Amino acid sequence: MTDLPEIRPGEVTLPDGLGRAEDAGLVFIGRIRTPWKRGDCPRNIASARAQMSGARIELDPRLAPALTGLAPGQPLLLLYWMHNARRDLLLQAPKHVDAPRGTFALRSPNRPNPIAASSVTLIGLDPATGTLEIDAIDCFDGTPLLDIKPWISTVDMPPERP
Amino acid sequence: MTDLPEIRPGEVTLPDGLGRAEDAGLVFIGRIRTPWKRGDCPRNIASARAQMSGARIELDPRLAPALTGLAPGQPLLLLYWMHNARRDLLLQAPKHVDAPRGTFALRSPNRPNPIAASSVTLIGLDPATGTLEIDAIDCFDGTPLLDIKPWISTVDMPPERP
Numbered sequence: 260m261t262d263l264p265e266i267r268p269g270e271v272t273l274p275d276g277l278g279r280a281e282d283a284g285l286v287f288i289g290r291i292r293t294p295w296k297r298g299d300c301p302r303n304i305a306s307a308r309a310q311m312s313g314a315r316i317e318l319d320p321r322l323a324p325a326l327t328g329l330a331p332g333q334p335l336l337l338l339y340w341m342h343n344a345r346r347d348l349l350l351q352a353p354k355h356v357d358a359p360r361g362t363f364a365l366r367s368p369n370r371p372n373p374i375a376a377s378s379v380t381l382i383g384l385d386p387a388t389g390t391l392e393i394d395a396i397d398c399f400d401g402t403p404l405l406d407i408k409p410w411i412s413t414v415d416m417p418p419e420r421p
Numbered sequence: 422m423t424d425l426p427e428i429r430p431g432e433v434t435l436p437d438g439l440g441r442a443e444d445a446g447l448v449f450i451g452r453i454r455t456p457w458k459r460g461d462c463p464r465n466i467a468s469a470r471a472q473m474s475g476a477r478i479e480l481d482p483r484l485a486p487a488l489t490g491l492a493p494g495q496p497l498l499l500l501y502w503m504h505n506a507r508r509d510l511l512l513q514a515p516k517h518v519d520a521p522r523g524t525f526a527l528r529s530p531n532r533p534n535p536i537a538a539s540s541v542t543l544i545g546l547d548p549a550t551g552t553l554e555i556d557a558i559d560c561f562d563g564t565p566l567l568d569i570k571p572w573i574s575t576v577d578m579p580p581e582r583p
Contacts, residue, residue, distance in 0.1 A: 281448075288439070324512060335579070338500075338538070374567065417542050
């Protein structure tokens with residue numbers, strides 16, 4: 260637990276956690292390459308976009324055929340693994356909120372399953388090597404990638420209010 | 422592998438897979454309760470919504486405090502686990518496409534990490550029991566839940582085209 264965030268005042272943990280995280284297993288399918296490391300990472304993806312920083316995905320080359328059908332300009336949903344997150348926080352007190360808030364009401368990386376989701380634009384791809392260029396993302400360089408999905412408005416936008 | 426989908430003509434697998442899925446572990450935080458079982462599940466979430474079916478999340482009660490701050494009417498992003506999926510498919514031939522397409526260009530449940538993502542509307546919640554009512558979803562009854570996030574347009578919609 261040495262590299263995990265410290266508990267802040269007002270934060271509440273589930274002391275024994277939820278048990279060992281063995282209900283299912285993940286495989287890292289590649290890495291996200293960004294300009295960011297701890298200390299200089301943008302606060303959110305909008306800020307990363309404003310810096311026009313660009314980013315790259317290095318997919319496991321064995322999976323390159325699974326990119327067939329993707330085209331530059333297309334929106335994507337990326338899922339990736341926040342490996343430095345705490346998994347035992349129930350209430351969190353990030354600096355930008357005035358009172359501790361539940362983990363499921365926050366986009367904090369600290370959650371029982373620290374999977375992050377971001378929507379990006381595919382700028383280019385090289386199916387021979389499994390490399391993708393995207394517009395921007397706000398994670399650390401080397402973040403493990405879990406999934407690439409086509410972004411689809413009927414699935415990825417909530418329904419219109421009645 | 423007995424309960425997994427059969428390989429269709431034109432589909433391509435990674436014969437030895439990507440290795441054992443042990444890069445990270447998941448914990449199931451609850452279950453999604455729906456009217457659907459194999460054979461009568463809507464094709465997609467839009468179809469489930471059109472049926473006004475409703476659905477319920479039964480969160481592990483120990484995690485109920487982590488709902489603090491969520492409010493009915495709010496859009497949510499749900500991540501859940503497609504436990505009957507194949508993880509070795511590179512090219513897939515679902516009935517609705519005319520030629521085999523890469524796994525990462527499809528929303529198929531069959532993918533190296535079978536995590537599904539859907540955007541829904543929170544209809545109601547009971548923080549005492551950890552139960553949430555949502556508008557609709559297109560997964561089988563009993564599907565394991567991985568995460569609940571507030572849906573945020575700047576993160577969950579791709580950027581405007583320049």
